[in-house]
Amino acid sequence: MVQDKPTFTRPLRYQLLAGCALILLFTSAIAIVFTRQQLQEKSRINITRRAQRLTEGLEFAAEGLVETNDVYRLNRLVQNYAAWPNVQKISIIDPNGVIIAHGEGIKMAREKKYAQLAPALFPIFEQVSISGIPQSLITKIDGEEVVVYALPFNTYSFPEEGESSDDQNTHQRGVAITVLAKQELNREVNQALLLVVASFVIGTVVIVLLLGLLIRYSVLAPLGKLHRALINYDNVEQFSLPSLPSNEIGFLGQTLVQTFNQLQVYQREALEIAERKYVEIAQRYELASQATRVWVWEYQPQMHYIEADPNLIAWLGFKQSLEQEDDDFFIHPDDRPEFWQAIEQGLADPTAELSAELRLETADGEIYYCLLRGQIHQEADPVFTRIIGTIADITEIKKAEEQLKFSNKILAKATQLKDEFLANMSHELRTPLNSILGMAEALQNQFYGPLNGKQIQSLEAVERSGKHLLSLINDILDLSKIEAGKMELDLEPTNLPTLVNHSLTFVQHFALQKRVNLSFKILPNLPDVVVDKRRICQVLINLLNNAVKFTPEGGKVTLQVNLFMEEGAPNHHGQLPQLQITVIDTGIGIATERLGSIFEPFVQIDGALNRRYDGTGLGLSLVRKIVELHGGSVNVTSELDRGSQFLVVIPCLLQDDVG
Numbered sequence: 001m002v003q004d005k006p007t008f009t010r011p012l013r014y015q016l017l018a019g020c021a022l023i024l025l026f027t028s029a030i031a032i033v034f035t036r037q038q039l040q041e042k043s044r045i046n047i048t049r050r051a052q053r054l055t056e057g058l059e060f061a062a063e064g065l066v067e068t069n070d071v072y073r074l075n076r077l078v079q080n081y082a083a084w085p086n087v088q089k090i091s092i093i094d095p096n097g098v099i100i101a102h103g104e105g106i107k108m109a110r111e112k113k114y115a116q117l118a119p120a121l122f123p124i125f126e127q128v129s130i131s132g133i134p135q136s137l138i139t140k141i142d143g144e145e146v147v148v149y150a151l152p153f154n155t156y157s158f159p160e161e162g163e164s165s166d167d168q169n170t171h172q173r174g175v176a177i178t179v180l181a182k183q184e185l186n187r188e189v190n191q192a193l194l195l196v197v198a199s200f201v202i203g204t205v206v207i208v209l210l211l212g213l214l215i216r217y218s219v220l221a222p223l224g225k226l227h228r229a230l231i232n233y234d235n236v237e238q239f240s241l242p243s244l245p246s247n248e249i250g251f252l253g254q255t256l257v258q259t260f261n262q263l264q265v266y267q268r269e270a271l272e273i274a275e276r277k278y279v280e281i282a283q284r285y286e287l288a289s290q291a292t293r294v295w296v297w298e299y300q301p302q303m304h305y306i307e308a309d310p311n312l313i314a315w316l317g318f319k320q321s322l323e324q325e326d327d328d329f330f331i332h333p334d335d336r337p338e339f340w341q342a343i344e345q346g347l348a349d350p351t352a353e354l355s356a357e358l359r360l361e362t363a364d365g366e367i368y369y370c371l372l373r374g375q376i377h378q379e380a381d382p383v384f385t386r387i388i389g390t391i392a393d394i395t396e397i398k399k400a401e402e403q404l405k406f407s408n409k410i411l412a413k414a415t416q417l418k419d420e421f422l423a424n425m426s427h428e429l430r431t432p433l434n435s436i437l438g439m440a441e442a443l444q445n446q447f448y449g450p451l452n453g454k455q456i457q458s459l460e461a462v463e464r465s466g467k468h469l470l471s472l473i474n475d476i477l478d479l480s481k482i483e484a485g486k487m488e489l490d491l492e493p494t495n496l497p498t499l500v501n502h503s504l505t506f507v508q509h510f511a512l513q514k515r516v517n518l519s520f521k522i523l524p525n526l527p528d529v530v531v532d533k534r535r536i537c538q539v540l541i542n543l544l545n546n547a548v549k550f551t552p553e554g555g556k557v558t559l560q561v562n563l564f565m566e567e568g569a570p571n572h573h574g575q576l577p578q579l580q581i582t583v584i585d586t587g588i589g590i591a592t593e594r595l596g597s598i599f600e601p602f603v604q605i606d607g608a609l610n611r612r613y614d615g616t617g618l619g620l621s622l623v624r625k626i627v628e629l630h631g632g633s634v635n636v637t638s639e640l641d642r643g644s645q646f647l648v649v650i651p652c653l654l655q656d657d658v659g
Contacts, residue, residue, distance in 0.1 A: 008465035020211045021204070024232035028200040035196050047086075047180055048136050049147035054081060054090075055134075055178040059151050062092060066100070066153065066174065074101040081178075088146060089118070095129055095172035097122070121177060124150050129172040138182070145182045150175050161210035222249040226256065294442075299374070300386050301347060312391060317363035332367065339372070346387060350376040354389060369398040369508045429473050437466045477619040478538075489532040489629055496526045496579075499533060500561055503540035511548045513558065518548065520559040529563070529579055530653040533628045542619040543583040543646050551587035551643075558584045579632075581648040590638040599624040599634065 019370025058081050065074045074092060082090045082103025090103040093114045102117070115122040120141055128135050135146040152173040225242040226249075244250040295309035306328055316330050328336050334359040346354035354374035359367050440463045442448065444456065451459070478487065496600040500520055511518040540559070547557040560582040590598060599620050624634050632650035 021208050024204040024207055028197075028204055031200060032193070032197055036193050039192055044138065047147045047182060048149070050086075051136065051147050051178050051180045052134070053153075054084065054087070054180075055149045055151040055176050057081070058090065058092075058178065059153060059176045062176065063153060064090070071100060075106050077101070078103050086180045087178065088141075088181050089177075091118075091177050092174065093125060093177065094127075094174050095130075097125065100174075118177075121148055121150075121179070124148060125175050127176060128152050128175050132173055141179070146178065147182055149180075149181045150345065152176075183324045190302045218245070218247075218248065222253070226253055230256075282605075295391045296388070297372075297374070297391055298386060298388050301342060302385070308391075316360060330360055332361045335359050342372070343387065346374060346376055350378055354387065357394070360391075368393055369395045418512075420627075429469075433466055433470050433473065437463060437470070440466065451645075470542065472618075475622055478622055482622075482629070487629065489535065491530050491532055493528040494533040494536070495528050496561055496563070497522055499537060500540070503537050503544060504559070506541045507544045507548055510545065514548060514551070515553045516548050516551050517556045518544075518559075519556070520561070522561045523563070526561075526563050527654045529577070531579070531630060531650065532626075535629075536650075539623050539626050539648065540583075542623050543581075543648075546619060547583050547585035547587065547644070547646075551585045555586040557586075558582075560584070577652060577654060579648075579650040579652050581650075583646075584643065586643040589640040590636070590644055591640060591641050592638075595636060595638065598636070 032170060058078070060378055061077055062074055065077065078090055078092060078101040087103070091099055091114065092101040094100055096111050097114045099114050099117060099171075114125055120139065123139055124135055127133075129152060129530065132152045134149070134151045135497045139146060139148060150173050195512035199581065222244045229242050234407050242253070244253045249378060292646075293315070295312035295315075297309065297312075298307045299305070300307075310328060314331065318330070328339060331339055338356060342354055342356040346352065354372075354376075356372050358370055358372050360370050370387060371392045371394045373392075374387045376385065376387050378385050440459050444453065444463070500522055504518065504520060508518060544559065545556065551557055560580075562580050564578050564580055627634050627648055629652060630652070633647075635647045636644060637647075
């Protein structure tokens with residue numbers, strides 16, 4: 001895939017100039033702000049000093065006139081000072097706050113109280129008159145910002161008749177007050193600030209122009225040469241460096257030359273490696289196809305063209321696929337409709353995987369079985385939609401399947417013969433065994449004469465062995481019937497307490513011999529349930545017998561019987577009840593890894609040759625099969641040396657629910 005060459009839409013020249021201009025403007029703004037603050041502070045100091053000098057001059061000039069009480073000359077003096085630039089008001093006030101001379105006209109202000117003429121400035125007059133300390137103030141009068149300076153007379157002025165010098169020091173002093181307009185001085189500050197701003201703007205423009213020239217000839221021109229060289233890089237075999245200055249840009253150009261030349265070397269080496277890898281992969285694929293007999297095929301729906309792996313065509317014995325009229329020539333004619341049907345189904349549902357078992361026909365007419373798989377690859381353009389898949393030879397697998405089917409038939413026949421043999425042998429063995437037990441019982445009853453003690457013990461041993469053998473034969477016969485599907489349940493209403501007592505009778509003697517505590521728990525007044533009473537009794541006897549057998553002396557075996565509804569409420573009519581039988585013992589327990597196999601035929605908990613417990617391993621297998629015939633289940637939980645718990649759950653009908 002060819003990639004376009006990178007381009008740029010923001011030239012570096014304008015970016016650098018814009019950056020420099022922003023920096024200079026920001027710097028100028030900061031400088032202007034600081035300059036304005038300094039000019040304002042300097043203006044405030046200058047105007048305060050001007051007011052101070054003006055007031056001090058007035059005080060110095062009016063000192064003698066005040067002592068001689070020359071009012072006329074005082075007013076002329078004050079009016080002269082009031083004519084100075086920026087002076088708004090200028091006044092001389094006696095210690096009692098009466099105006100002696102005023103710059104705005106003596107006729108209007110003479111002998112008036114200063115508090116009436118300038119109420120805003122009267123407080124500063126009182127402070128200076130009493131303290132004798134000059135004060136300055138910047139305030140607003142009639143909305144205009146002004147500078148006020150108040151200066152007391154150096155000697156006590158305006159003495160009253162008959163006062164001594166000590167009395168004079170305790171009185172207030174006369175004050176000279178000057179008010180200057182600050183607006184004119186602000187204009188001066190603004191004019192000075194305007195000159196500063198103009199200077200900064202002119203300097204910024206000059207600096208930007210100089211930077212633009214410097215950037216153009218020192219940075220952009222060399223970078224432009226590099227840019228043109230990079231554009232023409234694909235047209236030359238080796239990247240050549242243009243003439244560049246001996247600075248960082250020149251170093252960058254040399255680095256680019258080395259990098260691009262090294263990249264060309266790497267590209268050539270990578271191309272050679274890729275070619276070798278491609279050859280190796282092709283060889284490996286060919287060897288793998290020959291070894292595993294798996295080939296690749298492709299179908300293009302737009303062209304209705306099938307392209308098979310050339311190795312497959314060669315393996316089938318064809319020289320060239322193009323010599324055939326149809327692209328599916330290698331598929332058996334009878335399987336071609338199935339092949340095209342699978343193709344159509346795959347195109348209809350692109351998410352599904354295409355899979356079919358077909359036959360391949362060689363050039364010599366030999367038939368092979370194959371598994372054809374495929375997946376649709378959809379592109380943005382429907383023209384490029386295609387199906388890619390594999391063809392795998394499964395001839396050996398098909399032969400193995402046929403052999404397995406044949407073996408399964410033989411095995412099923414052997415199993416049937418085994419079941420028939422066990423059933424026949426059980427019947428054949430039960431007949432003489434019943435005779436032996438009958439004769440032993442007759443001898444025990446001494447029908448043929450009296451017997452001594454040893455003879456009676458021998459007959460009892462014969463009877464026990466015969467009954468044990470008869471039990472084993474019955475178990476084998478029952479298991480054979482169940483596996484052959486010939487056992488039928490004899491369902492009848494059964495009283496649960498009677499069933500439990502009858503089952504306990506068979507194992508009670510065995511429990512007494514082993515000194516095992518055998519007990520049961522059953523709810524009173526349980527209704528009769530419809531089950532096969534003899535088979536359920538057989539289940540209880542087998543479970544109880546195993547529990548007692550594997551419980552050591554002094555242990556405990558408990559039988560619990562209950563009737564639960566699906567909601568868990570006992571004795572509730574209208575829903576299918578569940579008969580729950582639980583056998584709990586404190587015996588040797590069962591290892592966790594063996595819990596899954598104890599219900600298999602001929603499997604015993606103690607499987608060693610020198611085991612301590614007798615048995616054939618058919619009891620639990622019969623229990624599970626009888627319970628499953630009733631539609632129930634058997635579960636077991638156990639822990640080594642802690643005991644086991646078997647739970648039987650059988651769905652059943654109550655006697656009241658039977659029609």
